[in-house]
Amino acid sequence: MKYFQPVALEHASRLVNHGPTVLVTSADGPRRNAMAAAWSMPVEFTPPRIAVVIDKRTYTRQLVAASGAFGICIPGTSLTDLTYALGSTSGRDTDKFERYGIEARPGPVLGMPLLEVGCAAWLECRLISEPHTEEAYDTCFAEVVAAAADARIFAGGRWSFRDDNADLQTIHHLGGGNFARSGGNLQARPL
Amino acid sequence: MKYFQPVALEHASRLVNHGPTVLVTSADGPRRNAMAAAWSMPVEFTPPRIAVVIDKRTYTRQLVAASGAFGICIPGTSLTDLTYALGSTSGRDTDKFERYGIEARPGPVLGMPLLEVGCAAWLECRLISEPHTEEAYDTCFAEVVAAAADARIFAGGRWSFRDDNADLQTIHHLGGGNFARSGGNLQARPL
DSSP: OTTEEEOOGGGGGGGTTTOOOEEEEEEETTEEEEEEESOEEEEETTTTEEEEEOOTTSHHHHHHHHHSEEEEEEEBGGGHHHHHHHTTSOSSSSOHHHHTTOOOEEOTTTOOEEOOTTEEEEEEEEEEOOHHHHHHHOEEEEEEEEEEEETTTEETTEEOOOGGGGGGSBEEEEETTEEEEOOSOEEOOOO | OTTEEEOOGGGGGGGTTTOOOEEEEEEETTEEEEEEESOEEEEETTTTEEEEEOOTTSHHHHHHHHHSEEEEEEEBGGGHHHHHHHTTSOSSSSOHHHHTTOOOEEOTTTOOEEOOTTEEEEEEEEEEOOHHHHHHHOEEEEEEEEEEEETTTEETTEEOOOGGGGGGSBEEEEETTEEEEOOSOEEOOOO
16 A cells, blocks of 8 residues: 555564554465454564464464464554454454455565555564463464554654544554554653 | 552453553562563463563563562553653662652562552562573563552453543553553444
8 A cells, every 4th residue: 555664673563562452464375364463562672573462272373373474464443343353253264354355465575464454554474483382371472574554653663643643543452342542642751 | 549449350451451551560578670561461361361571681570580470550641751761760779669759559469569659550460480481582471460450440340541530541652752542442343
């Protein structure tokens, strides 16, 4: 999409630093899926690494294990309903991209399906195999190998939440389909 | 503080589900500390478990390793400056509680120093020893053994962000002292 611009890898952690709910996208050959995940965080700036909880019973986990890769897409407020739907249904028996009319582009490095329309940013990630934490905590570590953001809301390594980009502002799941929206910027002053 | 009420452990993950920036508090004997952490997430509902990134070079990490415990306190907007200050200074040579005039109460199970004034909630956590992930990713897993929240913003297992509790709404670090505030509630509709 014309507004999406590459994000330098040293700035990739900032895309998820503030705890947005994300979409985890996956593919293995012709199979593909997208699920919602509220539980993710950066774990390292350089190399950029993240952790995300993907339940071992999900179809996403099966595809990620098979391909060793996944995408993280950061939905804006206009995708609130879609995000909740993607987190409430399984892709094992249905292609959610077709079902919900989701447009995806292949990631530049790993070919993961990435959403841009309605999203603020995406990260393409290579799984770092950690059998113990995957088994014990459903926690998957990964290295970010490419990232991009809609320049209307993230540019020069910084988020800018403004009145004119409310549709792209990130959403944060509170539970049961209730989300908070990021916004109401606060600038810390030295104490 | 009179507004704080216990949170049932099965609801503890909701306190951090939406990705707030938190304060990690720690103590070992007479030594104590508080630092800010943007990188944390739940990893399991029951038993309630979380993961938090604590850099191995920090004083907090040293205290957590010694005591096997820490607190997670969730600052509201009125503590934005304090949160940034706690994330920008080390407690190795100074008691931050004294320096910044922070009032803390001992946690009910592990005695961790917990902040209530200006905070929306806290969780008291017992470290689960995971030497590999602590070393490789600075990622510390822990079980939540007690939790409480200010009933004006979290009650009955649910957050309620309203105009009249903006001071307690959670903050989400964007980088460089810029924070977003949770708010602007969105309710997902079925697709």
